[in-house]
Amino acid sequence: MLSVSEMLKMRDKLRKWREENYRNSEQIVDVGEELLNEHASKLGDDIWIIYEQVMIAALDCSRDDLAWTFRFDAILNDANKLYDSILQDDPTNTAARKRKISILRAQGKSSEAIRELNEYLEQFVGDQEAWHELSELYINEHDYAKAAFCLEELMMTNPHNHLYCEQYAEVKYTQGGLENLELARKYFAQALKLNNRNMRALFGLYMSASHIAASPKVSAKVKKDNMKYGAWAASQISRAYQMAGRGKKENKCSVKAVEEMLESMQITMS
Amino acid sequence: MGEVELSCLAYAKMYLHASQFPRCSVNGLLLSSSPAGGDVCITDCVPLLHTHLSLAPITQLALTQVDAWCSQTHQRIMGYYQANACVSDSSPTPCALKIAEKIFEQCNNAVLLMIDGEKMFPGCRVPPIVMYERKDARWALKDKHTIMLRQWEETCAIVNQLFSSGDQALLVDFDSHLDDITKDWTNQKLNAKIMELISPANGNV
Numbered sequence: 001m002l003s004v005s006e007m008l009k010m011r012d013k014l015r016k017w018r019e020e021n022y023r024n025s026e027q028i029v030d031v032g033e034e035l036l037n038e039h040a041s042k043l044g045d046d047i048w049i050i051y052e053q054v055m056i057a058a059l060d061c062s063r064d065d066l067a068w069t070f071r072f073d074a075i076l077n078d079a080n081k082l083y084d085s086i087l088q089d090d091p092t093n094t095a096a097r098k099r100k101i102s103i104l105r106a107q108g109k110s111s112e113a114i115r116e117l118n119e120y121l122e123q124f125v126g127d128q129e130a131w132h133e134l135s136e137l138y139i140n141e142h143d144y145a146k147a148a149f150c151l152e153e154l155m156m157t158n159p160h161n162h163l164y165c166e167q168y169a170e171v172k173y174t175q176g177g178l179e180n181l182e183l184a185r186k187y188f189a190q191a192l193k194l195n196n197r198n199m200r201a202l203f204g205l206y207m208s209a210s211h212i213a214a215s216p217k218v219s220a221k222v223k224k225d226n227m228k229y230g231a232w233a234a235s236q237i238s239r240a241y242q243m244a245g246r247g248k249k250e251n252k253c254s255v256k257a258v259e260e261m262l263e264s265m266q267i268t269m270s
Numbered sequence: 271m272g273e274v275e276l277s278c279l280a281y282a283k284m285y286l287h288a289s290q291f292p293r294c295s296v297n298g299l300l301l302s303s304s305p306a307g308g309d310v311c312i313t314d315c316v317p318l319l320h321t322h323l324s325l326a327p328i329t330q331l332a333l334t335q336v337d338a339w340c341s342q343t344h345q346r347i348m349g350y351y352q353a354n355a356c357v358s359d360s361s362p363t364p365c366a367l368k369i370a371e372k373i374f375e376q377c378n379n380a381v382l383l384m385i386d387g388e389k390m391f392p393g394c395r396v397p398p399i400v401m402y403e404r405k406d407a408r409w410a411l412k413d414k415h416t417i418m419l420r421q422w423e424e425t426c427a428i429v430n431q432l433f434s435s436g437d438q439a440l441l442v443d444f445d446s447h448l449d450d451i452t453k454d455w456t457n458q459k460l461n462a463k464i465m466e467l468i469s470p471a472n473g474n475v
Contacts, residue, residue, distance in 0.1 A: 106293070108356030140295075142324055142364060167322075174326040184327075199448045204327050244451040253339060253456040254447065260338040261331075 007039045011046060018053055028057035052079050056099075076103050094124060101133070110137055128154065135167070144175045162194035166201045173208055178217055184208045185229065199240065206233035206262075234262045274381055274401065275311040275418040278425045279464050281397070283457065285429055286441045287317040288353035288385050294320040297366070298443070299336055299373075300349030300383065310379055312349060316455065317443035323352070324365040332444045333372070339456060347373055349381040357387030360400055367409060374404050382409055397422065428467045437463050 010031050017028060032054030056079055080103050086096040097120055104113035117134045135150035151168040158164055169187035172180045185208035191201035209230035213223050245255040287296050298317040302310060318332045340346055350373055352366045362384055370382040382402040389398035401417050402409040432438045440460040447455040
């Protein structure tokens with residue numbers, strides 16, 4: 001339990017962090033949680049702004065148990081108003097703008113979040129985080145063409161990032177059709193070139209090559225090439241799982257499942 | 271359609287999965303080891319994804335592997351569960367309906383289970399689940415009275431115990447497995463811990 005003077009010190013600390021825009025979320029949660037749990041009645045008018053501060057910090061730290069206690073939605077709305085007032089004073093505050101968009105997303109208001117993000121990106125076209133956020137939103141809305149566009153922007157500016165290549169490939173695979181499958185296969189391969197331990201890319205290569213090889217619409221040469229790619233991927237997968245399974249009894253099940261999957265797809269391809 | 275029983279093991283793992291990724295949508299498959307036909311018991315579940323639920327390749331991959339594992343272990347896939355990132359909305363997404371549809375093609379008493387995030391707080395008296403079954407070519411809400419959760423209080427106690435012992439961190443979903451393939455998506459270790467906690471309860475009944 002804190003003495004009154006300690007409590008006042010904590011309250012002042014929180015005010016300082018607020019005013020100086022510190023992002024020390026862990027500390028804010030620690031200090032704020034104790035203050036709110038033990039001394040709520042003594043905080044007066046400050047209580048609401050402290051609630052918001054701790055709430056946002058709790059979200060930052062993924063302390064969602066805390067988030068539930070502080071009535072999620074109501075606080076989000078208040079936080080939103082807070083950011084609105086920040087932006088009134090300083091319209092160039094990109095952090096506040098992006099936090100508003102995160103709030104929209106957390107509230108399930110995807111179309112609004114998408115609209116705001118698009119507007120934001122017109123001004124701040126180099127913001128990688130925003131492009132990625134937008135691609136995630138489009139994926140959730142099943143708008144794969146637009147998601148692909150965002151990922152293309154990201155791949156252009158980050159050509160060495162294997163994750164963007166792999167995600168782009170997944171989107172293409174999902175869009176389906178022979179052309180998209182071939183693109184998917186190429187980008188899964190590219191992701192592997194950038195990071196040969198990306199298992200999603202390896203499995204993706206295996207699956208896209210296998211599907212192309214099994215398609216009745218492809219030429220004999222394309223079929224043969226893709227069977228080769230598929231076989232290569234299968235051997236890499238097998239090897240990776242053999243190595244992972246070494247000495248670990250509990251992996252037996254997942255190793256067996258993979259082996260059976262590889263076997264069964266071999267049969268359908270030939 | 272008949273009764274559907276949800277086992278403690280399946281419920282506990284679903285709950286743990288949703289709790290592990292509170293700001294993501296998560297999904298998984300519901301399994302049964304009871305024979306087809308008649309009343310149904312969901313005996314286990316496999317947590318699948320917490321990212322990009324609507325993208326095809328990993329979902330297809332997971333379905334194939336879980337299928338393979340099921341035939342090795344005499345289980346069958348008989349349902350699908352999902353918890354939405356947006357807690358106030360527990361309605362099935364297009365992706366949930368699509369996957370549930372695929373499962374229904376193979377299993378005619380398949381169920382679709384949505385986790386109701388708003389009821390996932392400690393001390394809630396009601397199971398945070400909404401179940402759908404196939405009726406007249408669409409997914410309809412299942413009558414709550416035909417959903418059985420035997421020993422509900424013991425189940426809640428077991429889930430709490432898992433959180434206090436830190437064992438909830440043992441849960442591995444398919445996404446985590448792909449990030450590190452030495453992790454076991456069949457959750458043998460966690461299953462054993464849960465079964466240990468369940469057996470004393472059975473002894474008292």
